[in-house]
Amino acid sequence: MKITRRELLISAGSLLAYSQLGSLANAEVNIAAQPGDQEMIASMCKALYPHDRFPMNIYMDIAAGAIKKGNADTGAKISFRAGLDGLKINSFDKMSFKKQTKYLNSIANTPFFGLVRGHTVVALYDHKEVHKIFGYQGASFDRGGYKDGEYNDLSWLPEPRIEEHPDLTAFLDDSSPKKYASLKTKKTF
Amino acid sequence: MKIDKKEKAVVVIGSGPGGAQVAYQLTKQGIPVVLLEAGRRIMKEEYVNEEWPAFSQMAWLDKRTMTGNSRIVKDFNGLPTWLVKAVGGTATHWAGATPRFLDYEWKTKSTYGSVDGATLMDWPIDGKEMKPYYVKAEDAIGSTHRGGRPALPANNNYKVFAEGAKRNGYKFYATGPYGTNAAPYDGRPASVQDGFNFQGDKSGAKWNPNVSEIPKALATGKLELRENSQAVQITTDSSGKADGVLYMDTKTKALHRQEAKVICVAGNSIETPRLFLMSASARHPNGLANSSDQVGRNYMRHLTGSVYATFDKPVNFFRGETMAGFLADEVKHNPKRGFVGGYYLETLALGPSFLGAFLDPGKWGKKFADMMDGYQNMAGMWIVGEDMPQANNRITLGSAKDAFGLPAPNVHFDDHPNDTAMRNHAYEKGEAIYKAVGATQTYRVTPYPHTHNLGSMRMSAKAKDGVVDKYGRCHDVKNLFVSDGSVMTTGAACNPTLTITALAIRQGEYLAEQLKKGNV
Numbered sequence A: 001m002k003i004t005r006r007e008l009l010i011s012a013g014s015l016l017a018y019s020q021l022g023s024l025a026n027a028e029v030n031i032a033a034q035p036g037d038q039e040m041i042a043s044m045c046k047a048l049y050p051h052d053r054f055p056m057n058i059y060m061d062i063a064a065g066a067i068k069k070g071n072a073d074t075g076a077k078i079s080f081r082a083g084l085d086g087l088k089i090n091s092f093d094k095m096s097f098k099k100q101t102k103y104l105n106s107i108a109n110t111p112f113f114g115l116v117r118g119h120t121v122v123a124l125y126d127h128k129e130v131h132k133i134f135g136y137q138g139a140s141f142d143r144g145g146y147k148d149g150e151y152n153d154l155s156w157l158p159e160p161r162i163e164e165h166p167d168l169t170a171f172l173d174d175s176s177p178k179k180y181a182s183l184k185t186k187k188t189f
Numbered sequence B: 001m002k003i004d005k006k007e008k009a010v011v012v013i014g015s016g017p018g019g020a021q022v023a024y025q026l027t028k029q030g031i032p033v034v035l036l037e038a039g040r041r042i043m044k045e046e047y048v049n050e051e052w053p054a055f056s057q058m059a060w061l062d063k064r065t066m067t068g069n070s071r072i073v074k075d076f077n078g079l080p081t082w083l084v085k086a087v088g089g090t091a092t093h094w095a096g097a098t099p100r101f102l103d104y105e106w107k108t109k110s111t112y113g114s115v116d117g118a119t120l121m122d123w124p125i126d127g128k129e130m131k132p133y134y135v136k137a138e139d140a141i142g143s144t145h146r147g148g149r150p151a152l153p154a155n156n157n158y159k160v161f162a163e164g165a166k167r168n169g170y171k172f173y174a175t176g177p178y179g180t181n182a183a184p185y186d187g188r189p190a191s192v193q194d195g196f197n198f199q200g201d202k203s204g205a206k207w208n209p210n211v212s213e214i215p216k217a218l219a220t221g222k223l224e225l226r227e228n229s230q231a232v233q234i235t236t237d238s239s240g241k242a243d244g245v246l247y248m249d250t251k252t253k254a255l256h257r258q259e260a261k262v263i264c265v266a267g268n269s270i271e272t273p274r275l276f277l278m279s280a281s282a283r284h285p286n287g288l289a290n291s292s293d294q295v296g297r298n299y300m301r302h303l304t305g306s307v308y309a310t311f312d313k314p315v316n317f318f319r320g321e322t323m324a325g326f327l328a329d330e331v332k333h334n335p336k337r338g339f340v341g342g343y344y345l346e347t348l349a350l351g352p353s354f355l356g357a358f359l360d361p362g363k364w365g366k367k368f369a370d371m372m373d374g375y376q377n378m379a380g381m382w383i384v385g386e387d388m389p390q391a392n393n394r395i396t397l398g399s400a401k402d403a404f405g406l407p408a409p410n411v412h413f414d415d416h417p418n419d420t421a422m423r424n425h426a427y428e429k430g431e432a433i434y435k436a437v438g439a440t441q442t443y444r445v446t447p448y449p450h451t452h453n454l455g456s457m458r459m460s461a462k463a464k465d466g467v468v469d470k471y472g473r474c475h476d477v478k479n480l481f482v483s484d485g486s487v488m489t490t491g492a493a494c495n496p497t498l499t500i501t502a503l504a505i506r507q508g509e510y511l512a513e514q515l516k517k518g519n520v
């Protein structure tokens, strides 16, 4: 499995976990493989980054990615299993949002939390459906870029000046070190 | 052209704005150059208009570590810097802001006085001497608003920024100076406002050496560009002069040697000092050209920080040029504000993918999600100001190894209290700009991994105070030059690349003359 910078970025705490990503081929026990497990992780993803506008299938996609990382090596597996167990015992998915937040705060220092949060923040906001919901249009080069009337279509403010102010050169050039040195104060912090 | 490895050649290491410019200046004058570049040449057709894939395509991903009190240590420990490993260097990623140093910013020690904990020093050159080179650099890059070149039009992000600035009584806002063409220039087209300037720019409207100095230097017939060739050691002869470069083919890992009569190093402020430290030898036990103990020290990354705001109406700030919006009103030194030096505010737009990762690293919860949810109604700006050089903000060889078995560089960075005071001031002013046009939520964003990497091979009048002289020539080794942003004695408030370019043009002209006179 190729380790991408995206994964490296996620958080310092999970760096080691990512650098030990091994082959999944020989895995004998896969965690989070029970019915309802993906839904449980998805409810955690949603409590972490709650967007009413996002359909649950987006959070399910994110949960699938998190589970994959949770199975990446033995260390990830044991912490992921313990974390998921905690969610189940406490019926995390049935809690109010407020209680969920409180619960997440209580586990915020665990590797399980670090893995799920780190994965979610990157994968969620990189999700194509999320981009659509946000109104983000992305690449435009193939159609010649954003057109006049598109990149500048904001009409609730007046048209601004684009040229530099006529006094700018004088403002920047008025820069005699002597004059500015007269402002000198011994700066202590 | 093909240059024999046994031939004592002029060797330039690194093809970013510094290295490519020196190579072009020399080849233009008929001097053959071997240009070693650790990355490969990515052509514009290959650029990807998606944030993470583009990042993976060009970023320098070799192992680096970080220490210090900066928040990046915690948030992005494996990624202290945001630099590129490709022909054209980090300018493949750059936005294009091209302001100049102010005259007194060349003389900060004399101007600001002493600042506790800071190693301020005057440059051995001044604004008067640099003025003609700034003009040449602006013409090389094609900066808008300069040399008769037109301004870029206002995009949505700029409209919010400029009106907010105006309502705060600010005057000095404009859509440039900016290194992307508003009208065709130098064989390159005008911007198509496609919103993917950071990702390399598929249209070629954005200046970077890969679409300008590199093809021009190749056209002279005097350049040999060696891609995937990473310098790992500079060797010296019995007289103490540099005589060769050991470099590695990053694909095959084979080690090669190029004989050299002059070497110009332009690997940027992390890799240049790293190479000098890896070149320690019996004659230079502390690292090459390091009798001053200044190699790697006084590393700067500019103040930086961002302010984003959401409004109750759409902005769609991701459309159009990424950073074509400037405000200069806060750039002048005015210690009454509680800090020395000054800063610019510049528009900045990120896609949701980058914004999610950088808005508030480590954060989660409703407030964060609400901010992201306002994406379509969002405007953004970046703060760039002068940060204080400090002796212990430095690049060293760490104990970790990269994939080639080479010592990975460690970046130590502590924010100076002056940096913190300036950043807080800028946050307040940035928020005031957005509040004046009706912001419903504002967000103060901590610095990203360092995009402006400066200092670490400081220029000084005296050999004991720095590594290189006023032409970027090593005080200790006369045929060894540094040609990138690492020579900066202090960083000024402005984005650095115009100044790196101006210094490289000046160095190239000087070196060509010295070579012709037989002085090196």
Ligand SMILES: Cc1cc2nc3c(=O)[nH]c(=O)nc-3n(C[C@H](O)[C@H](O)[C@H](O)COP(=O)(O)OP(=O)(O)OC[C@H]3O[C@@H](n4cnc5c(N)ncnc54)[C@H](O)[C@@H]3O)c2cc1C
Binding pocket: B013, B014, B015, B016, B017, B018, B019, B036, B037, B038, B039, B082, B083, B084, B085, B086, B087, B088, B089, B090, B091, B092, B093, B094, B095, B096, B097, B098, B198, B229, B230, B231, B232, B266, B267, B268, B269, B271, B272, B275, B323, B450, B451, B452, B453, B483, B484, B485, B486, B495, B496, B497, B498, B500
């Ligand atoms: C997202 C982003 C936006 C930016 N926007 C702006 C802006 O608006 N305005 C501005 O002024 N600046 C901007 N910058 C900064 C700008 O890109 C840098 O200041 C500039 O590229 C530095 O030039 P350089 O020559 O010093 O180093 P680099 O551009 O980093 O070039 C160094 C080159 O050397 C190569 N190299 C390193 N080590 C070795 C080795 N050992 N052997 C061979 N090759 C080696 C590297 O692969 C690289 O190609 C931005 C940067 C980023 C990341």
